Amino acid sequence: MTPKASHADIVMEATQSTSAAAKSRVAASWHRSVIKHGLDPDEHRAPDRIEQKSLQFRMETLEKFMTVASPRLDALFSLVGQSGCAVFLTDTDGIILDQRLSDADAMAFEGWGLTTGADWSEEKEGTNGIGTCLTEQRHVIIHQDEHFYTRNTGMSCIDAPIYGSNGQLVAALDLSSARADQTEAFNRLIAAQVAQTARAIEAANFRAAFSSARIIVAESDDAEASTLLAIDESDLVIGATREARRVFGLQRTGDLVARPATDILGREDGPTGFEKAEKAAVIRALARAGNNVSQAARQLGIGRATLYRRMKRLGLEDS
Incomplete structure:
Protein backbone atom coordinates (compact mmCIF):
# COMPACT_ATOMS: atom_id res chain seq x y z
CA MET A 1 0.00 0.00 0.00
CA THR A 2 1.44 3.36 -1.04
CA PRO A 3 1.81 5.72 1.95
CA LYS A 4 -0.21 8.94 1.81
CA ALA A 5 1.85 11.89 0.61
CA SER A 6 2.58 14.52 3.24
CA HIS A 7 1.50 18.13 2.81
CA ALA A 8 5.13 19.15 2.18
CA ASP A 9 5.43 16.49 -0.53
CA ILE A 10 2.29 17.75 -2.25
CA VAL A 11 3.54 21.33 -2.13
CA MET A 12 6.96 20.47 -3.52
CA GLU A 13 5.49 18.29 -6.26
CA ALA A 14 3.21 21.13 -7.38
CA THR A 15 6.13 23.54 -7.22
CA GLN A 16 8.17 21.38 -9.56
CA SER A 17 5.31 20.88 -12.03
CA THR A 18 5.50 23.01 -15.16
CA SER A 19 1.73 23.24 -15.48
CA ALA A 20 0.43 23.39 -11.89
CA ALA A 21 1.24 27.07 -11.36
CA ALA A 22 -0.50 27.99 -14.60
CA LYS A 23 -3.65 26.07 -13.64
CA SER A 24 -3.95 27.03 -9.97
CA ARG A 25 -3.41 30.32 -8.16
CA VAL A 26 -2.62 28.40 -4.99
CA ALA A 27 0.07 26.40 -6.80
CA ALA A 28 1.43 29.65 -8.25
CA SER A 29 1.73 31.03 -4.72
CA TRP A 30 3.41 27.81 -3.53
CA HIS A 31 5.85 28.23 -6.41
CA ARG A 32 6.67 31.80 -5.32
CA SER A 33 7.09 30.62 -1.74
CA VAL A 34 9.74 28.07 -2.72
CA ILE A 35 11.44 29.60 -5.75
CA LYS A 36 11.26 33.31 -4.96
CA HIS A 37 11.31 33.31 -1.17
CA GLY A 38 13.28 30.11 -0.50
CA LEU A 39 10.84 28.72 2.07
CA ASP A 40 10.48 25.12 3.24
CA PRO A 41 6.88 23.92 3.83
CA ASP A 42 7.99 21.69 6.72
CA GLU A 43 9.70 24.50 8.66
CA ALA A 208 -13.06 61.20 5.49
CA ALA A 209 -10.22 62.17 3.14
CA PHE A 210 -12.57 64.42 1.14
CA SER A 211 -14.85 65.56 3.95
CA SER A 212 -15.49 68.99 2.40
CA ALA A 213 -16.33 67.62 -1.07
CA ARG A 214 -19.54 66.30 -2.56
CA ILE A 215 -19.34 62.51 -2.96
CA ILE A 216 -20.87 60.89 -6.02
CA VAL A 217 -21.55 57.14 -6.07
CA ALA A 218 -21.06 55.81 -9.59
CA GLU A 219 -22.04 52.51 -11.16
CA SER A 220 -19.54 49.71 -11.72
CA ASP A 221 -19.61 46.14 -12.97
CA ASP A 222 -17.70 45.14 -9.82
CA ALA A 223 -20.19 44.77 -6.97
CA GLU A 224 -17.34 44.30 -4.49
CA ALA A 225 -15.70 47.69 -5.09
CA SER A 226 -16.38 51.25 -3.94
CA THR A 227 -16.93 53.52 -6.94
CA LEU A 228 -16.82 57.04 -5.51
CA LEU A 229 -15.89 60.45 -6.91
CA ALA A 230 -15.16 63.55 -4.82
CA ILE A 231 -16.35 66.81 -6.42
CA ASP A 232 -15.50 70.28 -5.11
CA GLU A 233 -17.58 73.47 -5.06
CA SER A 234 -16.49 74.29 -8.62
CA ASP A 235 -17.77 70.93 -9.90
CA LEU A 236 -14.25 69.65 -10.40
CA VAL A 237 -13.44 66.01 -9.64
CA ILE A 238 -10.63 66.10 -7.10
CA GLY A 239 -10.64 62.50 -5.89
CA ALA A 240 -11.64 59.00 -6.96
CA THR A 241 -11.49 55.54 -5.45
CA ARG A 242 -9.49 52.84 -7.18
CA GLU A 243 -12.56 51.39 -8.88
CA ALA A 244 -13.78 54.83 -9.96
CA ARG A 245 -10.38 55.47 -11.51
CA ARG A 246 -10.73 52.26 -13.49
CA VAL A 247 -14.30 52.94 -14.58
CA PHE A 248 -13.62 56.49 -15.74
CA GLY A 249 -10.13 55.93 -17.14
CA LEU A 250 -8.36 58.15 -14.60
CA GLN A 251 -4.77 57.81 -13.44
CA ARG A 252 -4.51 54.65 -11.35
CA THR A 253 -2.81 56.10 -8.26
CA GLY A 254 -1.76 59.39 -6.71
CA ASP A 255 -3.43 62.80 -6.45
CA LEU A 256 -5.80 63.49 -9.32
CA VAL A 257 -5.40 66.41 -11.68
CA ALA A 258 -8.70 68.23 -11.17
CA ARG A 259 -11.09 67.83 -14.09
CA PRO A 260 -14.66 69.05 -14.70
CA ALA A 261 -17.19 66.54 -13.48
CA THR A 262 -19.11 66.94 -16.73
CA ASP A 263 -16.07 65.71 -18.67
CA ILE A 264 -15.70 62.60 -16.54
CA LEU A 265 -19.37 61.77 -16.16
CA GLY A 266 -20.00 62.19 -19.86
CA ARG A 267 -22.58 64.97 -19.68
CA GLU A 268 -22.72 67.73 -22.23
CA ASP A 269 -20.76 70.85 -21.49
CA GLY A 270 -19.65 73.69 -23.72
CA PRO A 271 -20.92 77.16 -24.67
CA THR A 272 -24.09 76.65 -22.62
CA GLY A 273 -22.30 75.41 -19.52
CA PHE A 274 -22.74 78.65 -17.56
CA GLU A 275 -26.35 78.88 -18.67
CA LYS A 276 -26.97 75.36 -17.34
CA ALA A 277 -25.39 76.29 -14.03
CA GLU A 278 -27.50 79.45 -13.82
CA LYS A 279 -30.67 77.53 -14.63
CA ALA A 280 -29.88 74.96 -11.96
CA ALA A 281 -29.28 77.71 -9.39
CA VAL A 282 -32.63 79.36 -10.21
CA ILE A 283 -34.48 76.04 -10.00
CA ARG A 284 -32.91 75.30 -6.61
CA ALA A 285 -33.86 78.74 -5.30
CA LEU A 286 -37.46 78.35 -6.48
CA ALA A 287 -37.66 74.91 -4.89
CA ARG A 288 -36.39 76.21 -1.55
CA ALA A 289 -38.89 79.07 -1.73
CA GLY A 290 -41.82 76.83 -2.62
CA ASN A 291 -42.00 78.55 -6.05
CA ASN A 292 -42.41 81.96 -4.42
CA VAL A 293 -40.56 84.17 -6.92
CA SER A 294 -40.07 87.09 -4.52
CA GLN A 295 -38.54 84.85 -1.88
CA ALA A 296 -36.36 83.08 -4.46
CA ALA A 297 -35.11 86.43 -5.74
CA ARG A 298 -34.07 87.43 -2.22
CA GLN A 299 -32.18 84.15 -1.86
CA LEU A 300 -30.32 84.88 -5.08
CA GLY A 301 -29.64 88.49 -4.12
CA ILE A 302 -31.45 89.98 -7.13
CA GLY A 303 -34.65 91.86 -7.75
CA ARG A 304 -37.97 90.18 -8.50
CA ALA A 305 -38.15 91.70 -12.00
CA THR A 306 -34.59 90.57 -12.74
CA LEU A 307 -35.45 87.04 -11.73
CA TYR A 308 -38.52 87.05 -13.97
CA ARG A 309 -36.36 88.14 -16.92
CA ARG A 310 -33.85 85.38 -16.22
CA MET A 311 -36.59 82.81 -15.85
CA LYS A 312 -37.97 83.83 -19.24
CA ARG A 313 -34.53 83.64 -20.86
CA LEU A 314 -33.92 80.23 -19.30
CA GLY A 315 -37.31 78.89 -20.34
CA LEU A 316 -38.65 78.76 -16.81
CA GLU A 317 -41.41 81.36 -17.00
CA ASP A 318 -44.15 78.71 -16.96
CA SER A 319 -42.79 77.02 -13.85
Whole structure:
Protein backbone atom coordinates (compact mmCIF):
# COMPACT_ATOMS: atom_id res chain seq x y z
CA MET A 1 0.00 0.00 0.00
CA THR A 2 1.44 3.36 -1.04
CA PRO A 3 1.81 5.72 1.95
CA LYS A 4 -0.21 8.94 1.81
CA ALA A 5 1.85 11.89 0.61
CA SER A 6 2.58 14.52 3.24
CA HIS A 7 1.50 18.13 2.81
CA ALA A 8 5.13 19.15 2.18
CA ASP A 9 5.43 16.49 -0.53
CA ILE A 10 2.29 17.75 -2.25
CA VAL A 11 3.54 21.33 -2.13
CA MET A 12 6.96 20.47 -3.52
CA GLU A 13 5.49 18.29 -6.26
CA ALA A 14 3.21 21.13 -7.38
CA THR A 15 6.13 23.54 -7.22
CA GLN A 16 8.17 21.38 -9.56
CA SER A 17 5.31 20.88 -12.03
CA THR A 18 5.50 23.01 -15.16
CA SER A 19 1.73 23.24 -15.48
CA ALA A 20 0.43 23.39 -11.89
CA ALA A 21 1.24 27.07 -11.36
CA ALA A 22 -0.50 27.99 -14.60
CA LYS A 23 -3.65 26.07 -13.64
CA SER A 24 -3.95 27.03 -9.97
CA ARG A 25 -3.41 30.32 -8.16
CA VAL A 26 -2.62 28.40 -4.99
CA ALA A 27 0.07 26.40 -6.80
CA ALA A 28 1.43 29.65 -8.25
CA SER A 29 1.73 31.03 -4.72
CA TRP A 30 3.41 27.81 -3.53
CA HIS A 31 5.85 28.23 -6.41
CA ARG A 32 6.67 31.80 -5.32
CA SER A 33 7.09 30.62 -1.74
CA VAL A 34 9.74 28.07 -2.72
CA ILE A 35 11.44 29.60 -5.75
CA LYS A 36 11.26 33.31 -4.96
CA HIS A 37 11.31 33.31 -1.17
CA GLY A 38 13.28 30.11 -0.50
CA LEU A 39 10.84 28.72 2.07
CA ASP A 40 10.48 25.12 3.24
CA PRO A 41 6.88 23.92 3.83
CA ASP A 42 7.99 21.69 6.72
CA GLU A 43 9.70 24.50 8.66
CA HIS A 44 8.18 24.82 12.12
CA ARG A 45 9.45 28.18 13.35
CA ALA A 46 6.92 30.67 14.71
CA PRO A 47 5.97 33.70 12.59
CA ASP A 48 8.28 36.69 12.89
CA ARG A 49 7.18 39.61 15.06
CA ILE A 50 8.45 43.15 14.72
CA GLU A 51 9.59 45.21 17.69
CA GLN A 52 7.03 47.23 19.63
CA LYS A 53 8.62 50.52 18.58
CA SER A 54 8.30 49.61 14.91
CA LEU A 55 4.72 48.45 15.43
CA GLN A 56 3.84 51.72 17.14
CA PHE A 57 5.31 53.71 14.25
CA ARG A 58 3.26 51.77 11.72
CA MET A 59 0.09 52.28 13.73
CA GLU A 60 0.72 56.01 14.06
CA THR A 61 1.35 56.29 10.32
CA LEU A 62 -2.09 54.78 9.64
CA GLU A 63 -3.82 56.30 12.65
CA LYS A 64 -6.60 58.09 10.73
CA PHE A 65 -7.28 55.06 8.58
CA MET A 66 -7.39 52.76 11.61
CA THR A 67 -9.80 55.12 13.40
CA VAL A 68 -12.16 54.90 10.43
CA ALA A 69 -11.73 51.12 10.17
CA SER A 70 -12.22 50.34 13.88
CA PRO A 71 -16.05 50.41 14.09
CA ARG A 72 -16.27 48.30 10.91
CA LEU A 73 -13.94 45.71 12.44
CA ASP A 74 -16.18 45.69 15.52
CA ALA A 75 -19.26 45.13 13.37
CA LEU A 76 -17.66 42.26 11.45
CA PHE A 77 -16.46 40.60 14.64
CA SER A 78 -19.92 40.89 16.20
CA LEU A 79 -21.19 38.69 13.35
CA VAL A 80 -18.47 36.02 13.41
CA GLY A 81 -16.82 36.12 16.83
CA GLN A 82 -19.13 33.53 18.37
CA SER A 83 -18.25 31.01 15.65
CA GLY A 84 -14.57 30.89 16.62
CA CYS A 85 -13.36 33.42 14.07
CA ALA A 86 -11.02 36.35 14.60
CA VAL A 87 -10.67 39.58 12.61
CA PHE A 88 -7.32 41.15 11.76
CA LEU A 89 -6.20 44.32 9.96
CA THR A 90 -2.73 44.53 8.45
CA ASP A 91 -0.65 47.09 6.63
CA THR A 92 0.72 46.52 3.11
CA ASP A 93 3.71 44.61 4.51
CA GLY A 94 1.45 42.02 6.12
CA ILE A 95 2.09 43.26 9.67
CA ILE A 96 -0.96 42.80 11.89
CA LEU A 97 -1.89 46.20 13.35
CA ASP A 98 -5.29 45.52 14.91
CA GLN A 99 -7.34 42.51 15.91
CA ARG A 100 -10.68 41.40 17.22
CA LEU A 101 -10.95 38.00 18.94
CA SER A 102 -12.73 36.47 21.90
CA ASP A 103 -10.95 35.80 25.18
CA ALA A 104 -11.74 32.11 24.78
CA ASP A 105 -9.92 31.96 21.45
CA ALA A 106 -7.04 34.31 22.27
CA MET A 107 -4.59 31.58 23.31
CA ALA A 108 -5.30 29.53 20.17
CA PHE A 109 -4.65 32.44 17.81
CA GLU A 110 -1.59 33.48 19.79
CA GLY A 111 -0.31 29.94 19.29
CA TRP A 112 -0.85 30.23 15.56
CA GLY A 113 1.12 33.48 15.55
CA LEU A 114 -1.91 35.54 14.59
CA THR A 115 -1.37 38.55 16.83
CA THR A 116 -0.47 42.22 16.56
CA GLY A 117 3.05 42.78 15.32
CA ALA A 118 3.27 39.41 13.54
CA ASP A 119 4.55 39.37 9.96
CA TRP A 120 2.18 37.42 7.68
CA SER A 121 3.64 38.53 4.37
CA GLU A 122 3.94 35.85 1.70
CA GLU A 123 7.69 36.41 1.82
CA LYS A 124 7.78 35.21 5.44
CA GLU A 125 4.81 32.84 5.75
CA GLY A 126 4.39 31.57 2.22
CA THR A 127 0.88 31.04 0.92
CA ASN A 128 -1.59 32.43 3.46
CA GLY A 129 -4.66 34.66 3.40
CA ILE A 130 -2.98 37.91 4.36
CA GLY A 131 0.25 37.59 2.39
CA THR A 132 -1.30 36.17 -0.77
CA CYS A 133 -4.08 38.79 -0.73
CA LEU A 134 -1.48 41.55 -0.56
CA THR A 135 0.77 39.96 -3.18
CA GLU A 136 -1.99 39.37 -5.70
CA GLN A 137 -4.12 42.35 -4.62
CA ARG A 138 -7.36 40.41 -4.76
CA HIS A 139 -9.89 38.69 -2.51
CA VAL A 140 -8.63 35.27 -1.46
CA ILE A 141 -9.73 32.25 0.53
CA ILE A 142 -6.87 30.04 1.71
CA HIS A 143 -8.50 27.00 3.24
CA GLN A 144 -6.49 24.71 5.52
CA ASP A 145 -4.10 22.63 3.38
CA GLU A 146 -3.94 25.35 0.72
CA HIS A 147 -1.53 27.09 3.11
CA PHE A 148 2.16 26.71 2.30
CA TYR A 149 3.48 25.78 5.73
CA THR A 150 2.35 22.46 7.18
CA ARG A 151 1.98 24.16 10.57
CA ASN A 152 -0.69 26.49 9.11
CA THR A 153 -2.91 23.85 7.53
CA GLY A 154 -5.37 23.84 10.42
CA MET A 155 -6.49 27.40 9.60
CA SER A 156 -8.92 28.91 7.15
CA CYS A 157 -8.28 32.50 6.09
CA ILE A 158 -10.56 34.85 4.15
CA ASP A 159 -9.04 38.16 3.01
CA ALA A 160 -9.85 41.28 1.06
CA PRO A 161 -7.55 44.15 0.01
CA ILE A 162 -8.39 47.73 1.00
CA TYR A 163 -7.34 50.69 -1.14
CA GLY A 164 -6.71 54.20 0.09
CA SER A 165 -8.14 57.48 -1.16
CA ASN A 166 -5.21 57.78 -3.58
CA GLY A 167 -5.98 54.46 -5.25
CA GLN A 168 -3.03 52.65 -3.68
CA LEU A 169 -3.22 49.50 -1.58
CA VAL A 170 -3.28 50.47 2.09
CA ALA A 171 -4.27 47.35 4.05
CA ALA A 172 -5.66 43.83 4.10
CA LEU A 173 -8.70 42.70 6.06
CA ASP A 174 -8.39 39.14 7.34
CA LEU A 175 -10.87 36.81 8.95
CA SER A 176 -9.28 33.62 10.25
CA SER A 177 -10.59 30.48 11.88
CA ALA A 178 -8.69 27.57 13.40
CA ARG A 179 -11.78 25.37 13.61
CA ALA A 180 -11.11 21.96 12.10
CA ASP A 181 -14.75 21.59 11.04
CA GLN A 182 -14.89 24.83 9.05
CA THR A 183 -16.06 24.05 5.52
CA GLU A 184 -15.25 25.69 2.21
CA ALA A 185 -18.95 26.48 1.77
CA PHE A 186 -18.95 28.38 5.07
CA ASN A 187 -15.81 30.21 3.95
CA ARG A 188 -17.53 31.40 0.79
CA LEU A 189 -20.46 32.67 2.84
CA ILE A 190 -18.17 34.59 5.18
CA ALA A 191 -16.11 35.92 2.25
CA ALA A 192 -19.06 38.01 1.08
CA GLN A 193 -19.22 39.73 4.48
CA VAL A 194 -15.45 40.28 4.53
CA ALA A 195 -15.62 41.88 1.07
CA GLN A 196 -18.51 44.08 2.16
CA THR A 197 -16.64 45.21 5.27
CA ALA A 198 -13.50 46.01 3.25
CA ARG A 199 -15.63 48.04 0.85
CA ALA A 200 -17.26 49.90 3.76
CA ILE A 201 -13.86 50.75 5.25
CA GLU A 202 -12.58 51.94 1.87
CA ALA A 203 -15.65 54.12 1.31
CA ALA A 204 -15.58 55.62 4.83
CA ASN A 205 -11.87 56.35 4.53
CA PHE A 206 -12.43 58.05 1.16
CA ARG A 207 -15.24 60.20 2.53
CA ALA A 208 -13.06 61.20 5.49
CA ALA A 209 -10.22 62.17 3.14
CA PHE A 210 -12.57 64.42 1.14
CA SER A 211 -14.85 65.56 3.95
CA SER A 212 -15.49 68.99 2.40
CA ALA A 213 -16.33 67.62 -1.07
CA ARG A 214 -19.54 66.30 -2.56
CA ILE A 215 -19.34 62.51 -2.96
CA ILE A 216 -20.87 60.89 -6.02
CA VAL A 217 -21.55 57.14 -6.07
CA ALA A 218 -21.06 55.81 -9.59
CA GLU A 219 -22.04 52.51 -11.16
CA SER A 220 -19.54 49.71 -11.72
CA ASP A 221 -19.61 46.14 -12.97
CA ASP A 222 -17.70 45.14 -9.82
CA ALA A 223 -20.19 44.77 -6.97
CA GLU A 224 -17.34 44.30 -4.49
CA ALA A 225 -15.70 47.69 -5.09
CA SER A 226 -16.38 51.25 -3.94
CA THR A 227 -16.93 53.52 -6.94
CA LEU A 228 -16.82 57.04 -5.51
CA LEU A 229 -15.89 60.45 -6.91
CA ALA A 230 -15.16 63.55 -4.82
CA ILE A 231 -16.35 66.81 -6.42
CA ASP A 232 -15.50 70.28 -5.11
CA GLU A 233 -17.58 73.47 -5.06
CA SER A 234 -16.49 74.29 -8.62
CA ASP A 235 -17.77 70.93 -9.90
CA LEU A 236 -14.25 69.65 -10.40
CA VAL A 237 -13.44 66.01 -9.64
CA ILE A 238 -10.63 66.10 -7.10
CA GLY A 239 -10.64 62.50 -5.89
CA ALA A 240 -11.64 59.00 -6.96
CA THR A 241 -11.49 55.54 -5.45
CA ARG A 242 -9.49 52.84 -7.18
CA GLU A 243 -12.56 51.39 -8.88
CA ALA A 244 -13.78 54.83 -9.96
CA ARG A 245 -10.38 55.47 -11.51
CA ARG A 246 -10.73 52.26 -13.49
CA VAL A 247 -14.30 52.94 -14.58
CA PHE A 248 -13.62 56.49 -15.74
CA GLY A 249 -10.13 55.93 -17.14
CA LEU A 250 -8.36 58.15 -14.60
CA GLN A 251 -4.77 57.81 -13.44
CA ARG A 252 -4.51 54.65 -11.35
CA THR A 253 -2.81 56.10 -8.26
CA GLY A 254 -1.76 59.39 -6.71
CA ASP A 255 -3.43 62.80 -6.45
CA LEU A 256 -5.80 63.49 -9.32
CA VAL A 257 -5.40 66.41 -11.68
CA ALA A 258 -8.70 68.23 -11.17
CA ARG A 259 -11.09 67.83 -14.09
CA PRO A 260 -14.66 69.05 -14.70
CA ALA A 261 -17.19 66.54 -13.48
CA THR A 262 -19.11 66.94 -16.73
CA ASP A 263 -16.07 65.71 -18.67
CA ILE A 264 -15.70 62.60 -16.54
CA LEU A 265 -19.37 61.77 -16.16
CA GLY A 266 -20.00 62.19 -19.86
CA ARG A 267 -22.58 64.97 -19.68
CA GLU A 268 -22.72 67.73 -22.23
CA ASP A 269 -20.76 70.85 -21.49
CA GLY A 270 -19.65 73.69 -23.72
CA PRO A 271 -20.92 77.16 -24.67
CA THR A 272 -24.09 76.65 -22.62
CA GLY A 273 -22.30 75.41 -19.52
CA PHE A 274 -22.74 78.65 -17.56
CA GLU A 275 -26.35 78.88 -18.67
CA LYS A 276 -26.97 75.36 -17.34
CA ALA A 277 -25.39 76.29 -14.03
CA GLU A 278 -27.50 79.45 -13.82
CA LYS A 279 -30.67 77.53 -14.63
CA ALA A 280 -29.88 74.96 -11.96
CA ALA A 281 -29.28 77.71 -9.39
CA VAL A 282 -32.63 79.36 -10.21
CA ILE A 283 -34.48 76.04 -10.00
CA ARG A 284 -32.91 75.30 -6.61
CA ALA A 285 -33.86 78.74 -5.30
CA LEU A 286 -37.46 78.35 -6.48
CA ALA A 287 -37.66 74.91 -4.89
CA ARG A 288 -36.39 76.21 -1.55
CA ALA A 289 -38.89 79.07 -1.73
CA GLY A 290 -41.82 76.83 -2.62
CA ASN A 291 -42.00 78.55 -6.05
CA ASN A 292 -42.41 81.96 -4.42
CA VAL A 293 -40.56 84.17 -6.92
CA SER A 294 -40.07 87.09 -4.52
CA GLN A 295 -38.54 84.85 -1.88
CA ALA A 296 -36.36 83.08 -4.46
CA ALA A 297 -35.11 86.43 -5.74
CA ARG A 298 -34.07 87.43 -2.22
CA GLN A 299 -32.18 84.15 -1.86
CA LEU A 300 -30.32 84.88 -5.08
CA GLY A 301 -29.64 88.49 -4.12
CA ILE A 302 -31.45 89.98 -7.13
CA GLY A 303 -34.65 91.86 -7.75
CA ARG A 304 -37.97 90.18 -8.50
CA ALA A 305 -38.15 91.70 -12.00
CA THR A 306 -34.59 90.57 -12.74
CA LEU A 307 -35.45 87.04 -11.73
CA TYR A 308 -38.52 87.05 -13.97
CA ARG A 309 -36.36 88.14 -16.92
CA ARG A 310 -33.85 85.38 -16.22
CA MET A 311 -36.59 82.81 -15.85
CA LYS A 312 -37.97 83.83 -19.24
CA ARG A 313 -34.53 83.64 -20.86
CA LEU A 314 -33.92 80.23 -19.30
CA GLY A 315 -37.31 78.89 -20.34
CA LEU A 316 -38.65 78.76 -16.81
CA GLU A 317 -41.41 81.36 -17.00
CA ASP A 318 -44.15 78.71 -16.96
CA SER A 319 -42.79 77.02 -13.85
